[in-house]
Amino acid sequence: MPKLGMQPIRKQALVNATIVEIGRAGSLDVTVSQIAKRAGMSSALAHHYFGSKEDMFLAAMRHVMTLYGAEVRGALAVADGPDARLRAILRASFSAGNFRREAVGAWLNFWVMAQTVPAARRLLGVYQGRLRSNLRACLRAHADGREIADGLGALIDGLYLREVLKNGPPDGAAAVATAMAYLDARLGK
Amino acid sequence: MPKLGMQPIRKQALVNATIVEIGRAGSLDVTVSQIAKRAGMSSALAHHYFGSKEDMFLAAMRHVMTLYGAEVRGALAVADGPDARLRAILRASFSAGNFRREAVGAWLNFWVMAQTVPAARRLLGVYQGRLRSNLRACLRAHADGREIADGLGALIDGLYLREVLKNGPPDGAAAVATAMAYLDARLGK
DNA sequence: CAGTTTGTTGATTGACGAGTCAATAAACTT
DNA sequence: AAGTTTATTGACTCGTCAATCAACAAACTG
Numbered sequence A, B: 001m002p003k004l005g006m007q008p009i010r011k012q013a014l015v016n017a018t019i020v021e022i023g024r025a026g027s028l029d030v031t032v033s034q035i036a037k038r039a040g041m042s043s044a045l046a047h048h049y050f051g052s053k054e055d056m057f058l059a060a061m062r063h064v065m066t067l068y069g070a071e072v073r074g075a076l077a078v079a080d081g082p083d084a085r086l087r088a089i090l091r092a093s094f095s096a097g098n099f100r101r102e103a104v105g106a107w108l109n110f111w112v113m114a115q116t117v118p119a120a121r122r123l124l125g126v127y128q129g130r131l132r133s134n135l136r137a138c139l140r141a142h143a144d145g146r147e148i149a150d151g152l153g154a155l156i157d158g159l160y161l162r163e164v165l166k167n168g169p170p171d172g173a174a175a176v177a178t179a180m181a182y183l184d185a186r187l188g189k
Numbered sequence C: 001c002a003g004t005t006t007g008t009t010g011a012t013t014g015a016c017g018a019g020t021c022a023a024t025a026a027a028c029t030t
Numbered sequence D: 001a002a003g004t005t006t007a008t009t010g011a012c013t014c015g016t017c018a019a020t021c022a023a024c025a026a027a028c029t030g
Helices: A006-025 A030-036 A041-049 A054-078 A081-093 A102-117 A118-138 A144-164 A174-184 B009-024 B030-037 B045-050 B053-077 B082-093 B100-117 B118-138 B145-165 B172-186
Strands: none
Touching: A006 A041, A006 A054, A006 A102, A030 A054, A041 A174, A041 B030, A054 A081, A054 A102, A054 A118, A054 B145, A081 A118, A081 A144, A081 A174, A081 B045, A102 A118, A102 A144, A118 A144, A118 B009, A118 B145, A144 A174, A144 B100, A144 B118, A144 B145, A144 B172, A174 B145, A174 B172, B009 B030, B009 B045, B009 B053, B009 B100, B030 B045, B030 B053, B053 B082, B053 B100, B053 B118, B082 B118, B082 B145, B082 B172, B100 B145, B118 B145, B145 B172
């Protein structure tokens, strides 16, 4: 059965399975066997393509952040003017996709991983840097643009955390509204 | 050697050791033996006093939140007027103690735990509820007091996260300043 | 076709860890 | 003194899991 060119397919399947399993467990306490099984292969094969479990986690982290980045970019592509662009970023940040079990588990656990795994911290730094530069670009006209953008970045993370850990279903629209209220106040509108 | 009345001393020692070990590991991936050793006893004794590892984690979580609560209450006790009280809460939230390894590890991992352990989620809810009611009390005079308080609560968590995961030493004063800028804007000052 | 690369897995290794238990001992009780 | 409760641990059970390896198969190469 061995068809050639399996590598990228297998790797992608493993990355997806890793994200799903982290979401199911709510933690990084997932076994390579679980991941491999969900991806439809043996654990030995998983070790063959990724050297170690940590490599799988990092690849999964990269993928989650890539998805989020794509969502933001897509939203920005059709937004005209600084105001619309800010709203686009907020909507993308609090979209339903980011509140799925897998995404939530991924983000929370990547924060934990970033404490001790340098590669994870770097990845997180890249994501935060991009977000910050996007926000700053929208606020370049304003005198305190930098400070406002940095505060907004933190507010986004904080609101996400609250929505995710509260009881009941998360409400992305409410988070967007709170963030907009912050913006309106700081822009003197 | 068996002196009587060891229970509370042993339990407290285990709670402290649990927090330290979580901080060292950066995750909940700590063994009961590690914790027991740091607390100066056998792992069997740890199991004797707490039924399970999860019980130890929950006790540790309770303790961390109690400490934070005490810090806030202490700061509020000597603060006069809504403005000073708000600043007191912010300073307590971003005090050096909250940026120690153990505290950081505890908070990040408790967020993860709250995803799946109902008792952990309840504890977190209690803490957030108290913080919210404290903030609201300070903003009762203002028309949008509730919304401002809720936004500020999220901003505190988000700023904490950023300070904790950024490279370089965390800067509590900067976080306080950013939060104050948010407040000033929303209070129309 | 002979040889190499790529895909694939079952079985195994080697290690670790949560929780239990029996046993020992000091301290209180009656 | 006999009995009970509390403190304490070493040894053990039973399980798990990351990582390795040998071996087999299909596909490419020359």
